[in-house]
Amino acid sequence: xxxxxxGTGGDLLASSVVLLLFLLVPLxxxxxxxxxxxxxxxxxxxxxxxxxxxxxxxxxxxxxxxGVARPAEQTFRAPFTDEECLYVQWKISERSAxxxxxxxxxxxxxxxxxxYVEDETGRVLVDPTRGAVSSxxxxxxxxxxxxxxxxxxTTVVGAGQEPPERIAAFLRDGREVADEVPVTAxxxxxxEQQVVPVGSSVYVFGNATPRSDASGTGxxxxxxxxxxxxxxxxxxxxxxxxxxxxxxxSTRRLIALGLLLSAPAxxxxxxxxxx
Numbered sequence: 596x597x598x599x600x601x602g603t604g605g606d607l608l609a610s611s612v613v614l615l616l617f618l619l620v621p622l623x624x625x626x627x628x629x630x631x632x633x634x635x636x637x638x639x640x641x642x643x644x645x646x647x648x649x650x651x652x653x654x655x656x657x658x659x660x661x662g663v664a665r666p667a668e669q670t671f672r673a674p675f676t677d678e679e680c681l682y683v684q685w686k687i688s689e690r691s692a693x694x695x696x697x698x699x700x701x702x703x704x705x706x707x708x709x710x711y712v713e714d715e716t717g718r719v720l721v722d723p724t725r726g727a728v729s730s731x732x733x734x735x736x737x738x739x740x741x742x743x744x745x746x747x748x749t750t751v752v753g754a755g756q757e758p759p760e761r762i763a764a765f766l767r768d769g770r771e772v773a774d775e776v777p778v779t780a781x782x783x784x785x786x787e788q789q790v791v792p793v794g795s796s797v798y799v800f801g802n803a804t805p806r807s808d809a810s811g812t813g814x815x816x817x818x819x820x821x822x823x824x825x826x827x828x829x830x831x832x833x834x835x836x837x838x839x840x841x842x843x844x845s846t847r848r849l850i851a852l853g854l855l856l857s858a859p860a861x862x863x864x865x866x867x868x869x870x
Contacts, residue, residue: 621857622857624853625860626857628850629857632848632849635849636842638842641657641800641827647661649715649716649814650711651714651716651717653719653803655805656803657803659835660712660798661714661797662714664710664713664792665718665794666793668708670708673788674704674762675750675759676761676790678792680790681707682708682789682791682830683790686700686786686787687702687776689780689782689784690754690782690783690784691782701773707723707740709722709818712799718815719814719815719818721797721818721830723739723740723828739829740791741830741838742789742791742832746791746792747788749787750787751784752783752784754781754784755781758784762786766778796832796834797831798829799831801821801828802820802828803818804817804820
């Protein structure tokens with residue numbers, strides 16, 4: 596009888612451990628989403644609480660400015676649309692051969708250059724490459740740049756078909772594209788591009804520091820890069836009034852989904868500890 600009880604207890608413990616291991620992944624993912632949601636909330640608070648300065652009167656330290664993006668150094672030609680821009684990110688993906696039919700990334704590229712934000716009071720240099728940005732608000736290798744939908748394009752080309760001429764020319768040129776990306780694909784292909792065009796309206800959040808190559812007063816002598824205390828840097832073609840609701844929605848969604856995923860595992864752990 597005692598052996599049977601021990602055996603039963605051991606089976607129960609083993610079952611609990613197996614269940615706990617099964618729930619470990621959603622627990623970790625859920626807690627990670629909650630952490631990301633809290634981070635998004637803190638970003639929203641910093642953006643909301645930082646006063647907007649004019650370009651000509653930017654002071655050293657954390658700042659935010661709005662104005663028109665003007666070239667400071669080189670500009671780029673958008674690979675899929677050929678417009679002149681100060682920042683471009685492009686991606687090429689192909690339909691997966693797996694049953695899920697998702698997209699596999701074939702190649703991507705990012706080109707960015709320092710530029711001026713100009714308003715009626717003057718201009719200030721913005722340098723997205725000024726220090727590392729490890730907490731970029733949007734996708735990886737974006738340099739913290741986010742663009743509105745009208746500055747983003749997605750072109751899907753069917754299997755065996757040639758893409759539009761501008762995309763085909765970019766692929767044939769081959770200087771920026773991997774060798775394994777031919778012009779004509781055996782599966783569906785997707786071309787995505789995000790740009791900050793010359794002359795577009797931009798909002799910038801970061802940290803202003805003195806430039807070694809400039810003198811004078813106001814924004815002309817400063818450059819805006821990542822904020823060292825938060826490692827936060829944001830360039831957006833949407834204004835602050837549009838960004839704050841985005842952060843709020845993202846915060847709520849991440850925290851709600853995170854709690855939903857992690858709650859079952861937390862309940863199991865609690866029941867094991869109580870038992």
